[in-house]
Amino acid sequence: MNTTEKLYLPVDGIFEMFNSFTGHHQPVLQRTALIPVLQHPSVSNISKTGMGIIKTVQGRLRQPDKSVVVSRSSSSGNLPVSIDRLSKRSVDPLEMALINPKNCHRIVVLGAPKVGKSNVLRRFLGREFEEHYEPTIEDFHRKLFHIEGEAYQVDLLDAARERGFPAKRRLTILTGDIFLLVFSLDDSDSFREVCDLLNEIKSAKAKLVKLKKPARVSVVICGNKADLDAQRAVSRSEVTGILGEDVPFFETSAKDGTGLEDMFQALATLGGLPGETSPSRHQIMSILTYQSLCIGRRGRRGNRTTKLSAPCAAVDPLARRPSFTSDLRLVLGSSTQNNKPEKCQIQ
Known part of the structure; x- marks a missing residue:
């Protein structure tokens, strides 16, 4: 009886891999979620190109995550700001009882x-x-x-x-x-x-x-x-x-x-x-x-x-x-x- 296997690919690894193919080097937001890719056992003859992509993704998975920064313009210039810090900037004053x-x-x-x-x-x-x-x-x-x-x-x-x-x-x-x-x-x-x-x-x-x-x-x-x-x-x-x-x-x-x-x-x-x-x-x-x-x-x-x-x-x-x-x-x-x-x- 055929069974279905799941191969998990990291989103950031996929984006970085294709950026390396196209020559574009843009910062990629860190993601912890993994995308499940269903692989049916009947499809066993994978091309060399496909195997290369899988190995590249697996290699990316083993590499440690890099710290991510984005540039945000301000009146004092463009300063690198971390995603974690940026996400905490917007605070709802109503929720904090700061505003009537x-x-x-x-x-x-x-x-x-x-x-x-x-x-x-x-x-x-x-x-x-x-x-x-x-x-x-x-x-x-x-x-x-x-x-x-x-x-x-x-x-x-x-x-x-x-x-x-x-x-x-x-x-x-x-x-x-x-x-x-x-x-x-x-x-x-x-x-x-x-x-x-x-x-x-x-x-x-x-x-x-x-x-x-x-x-x-x-x-x-x-x-x-x-x-x-x-x-x-x-x-x-x-x-x-x-x-x-x-x-x-x-x-x-x-x-x-x-x-x-x-x-x-x-x-x-x-x-x-x-x-x-x-x-x-x-x-x-x-x-x-x-x-x-x-x-x-x-x-x-x-x-x-x-x-x-x-x-x-x-x-x-x-x-x-x-x-x-x-x-x-x-x-x-x-x-x-x-x-x-x-x-x-x-x-």
Whole structure:
């Protein structure tokens, strides 16, 4: 009776072997899992090439594992960081009771392509202007603040990928607390798109809470590229004439910083955030330093023992956008009344 034998091949050995064949020498993440390869006894005539591969893999299996490092860019340069150390960098502040859920906010950034959304976000994160344009598929950032003894979490979502998917965009809108709508002052079409987005946001929020008229939402309008004054196609009077005086509007330049401070201050005010969340009013530090300072100043039961001397913040380099399933559950939960879930209007 035929039996089946199992030959276990290490994943890292296979990758390293084929890298040696192709001439590519890239770091391979260490893996302890083994891949079972079924070998039927009837297939006994293995070619010389196949035997060579098996011997090579077996040889790799006998060799001691090498320490693995990866390069990660940072403001201070490219430094080798171990996988074990890197995996411990992202710590959920909510799970560690460092942040009150009411201090967690999501800013959704919407607008036409090539209007400078990514560079506006870069400025908020404390980074420099990027001259080279690359289309944004989706950009999610998380910035953690410690201000006057309180911890805050601000998630920033540049929903560029959802521009052609109305249902996904509607779901993102429903999960947003604050909205930043960006258009370019040298592109009148981008301004008309912002007007449409503003109406869509009001309509979506009204349906969520079942209002008969558009809901009042926390929205800031940003007319970017103010440095290109000679190419201006949208005037301030045109913007205020269409949107009215109630919607905060700022002419900005992500390139030279014009108007950004006032715009970020307006976002904080509308979202109920401290004014110190504005980039010029806090110190930026690494995520490891931030975590050590925050955790080190709490008692065993999670109570704060002392306050940080000055407002500080850090960008979580490993933060990832919550899944659409998580967002949908959040929206459905927020629309529940009398313990009866309501239908979520995302179409």
